[in-house]
Amino acid sequence: MNRVEVEKKVLNENQVLAEQLRQRYRDHQVCCVNLISAPGSGKTLLLERTLERMGPTERVAVLTGDLQTENDAKRLARFGFPVKQIITGGTCHLDAKMIGKHLQDWDLNNLDLLIVENVGNLVCPSSYDLGEDCKIVLLSTTEGEDKPLKYPSIFAKSELMLLTKIDLLPYVPFDAELARENARRVHPQIRIIDVSSTTGEGLDRWMDWLQQRRNSKFADAGLPARAEN
Ligand SMILES: Nc1nc2c(ncn2[C@@H]2O[C@H](COP(=O)(O)OP(=O)(O)OP(=O)(O)O)[C@@H](O)[C@H]2O)c(=O)[nH]1
Ligand SMILES: [Mg+2]
Numbered sequence: 001m002n003r004v005e006v007e008k009k010v011l012n013e014n015q016v017l018a019e020q021l022r023q024r025y026r027d028h029q030v031c032c033v034n035l036i037s038a039p040g041s042g043k044t045l046l047l048e049r050t051l052e053r054m055g056p057t058e059r060v061a062v063l064t065g066d067l068q069t070e071n072d073a074k075r076l077a078r079f080g081f082p083v084k085q086i087i088t089g090g091t092c093h094l095d096a097k098m099i100g101k102h103l104q105d106w107d108l109n110n111l112d113l114l115i116v117e118n119v120g121n122l123v124c125p126s127s128y129d130l131g132e133d134c135k136i137v138l139l140s141t142t143e144g145e146d147k148p149l150k151y152p153s154i155f156a157k158s159e160l161m162l163l164t165k166i167d168l169l170p171y172v173p174f175d176a177e178l179a180r181e182n183a184r185r186v187h188p189q190i191r192i193i194d195v196s197s198t199t200g201e202g203l204d205r206w207m208d209w210l211q212q213r214r215n216s217k218f219a220d221a222g223l224p225a226r227a228e229n
Pocket of ligand 1: 037038039040041042043044045046066072119120121164165166167168195196197198199
């Protein structure tokens, strides 16, 4: 079997498992979002700020993926919500099998929102469906405004782009408007929210978006939107 055939087989197997996860999320009314970015764009710090703003009765959990270390899970666990680290060894993305395995001992009836932090990589994670409701791509102001054009797949597949580290705009040669234009060239309907996890700018808009995205899943199922805690 040549390499292309092997890759196709792996992706097909992943797709089957991803559909099973999607069905589980549907059955249990869990909204799952998949955060993807280059290493260090600010996924974990944004999630720290996100969990910090959630009340104790929020039914949220996080799976966070990395090649090595439990660092991100440790950073996220201190907010009291269920968090698990997925260590991939050498693999540059999460796949549906890893997600299924790490969900085994969680009762999805206790969750409304599952946040997946993918392995830091703009390429591989875009090919792997995790059964999520949507992908969210983060682009930070230190990465260059051309990234949506260089790595179009993930920008094309993401519902939302978070332009992160906007507190650094005065100090870095980054044309934020051009970055937004480039993202829209690849995906005209992409939503874009500017955020800074250090100053807090844009975090209210992000939290609103997340709440609405979660509620839209309940609305699609004819269930009342969950009240904010
Ligand atoms: N100035 C500034 N720094 C930030 C911001 N968000 C994250 N950082 C810093 O960027 C670095 C990487 O942040 P992380 O949240 O660990 O990034 P990540 O995307 O989770 O990284 P990986 O999981 O390794 O891919 C850390 O030093 C953060 O403190 C921000 O909004 N502004
Ligand atoms: Mg991280």
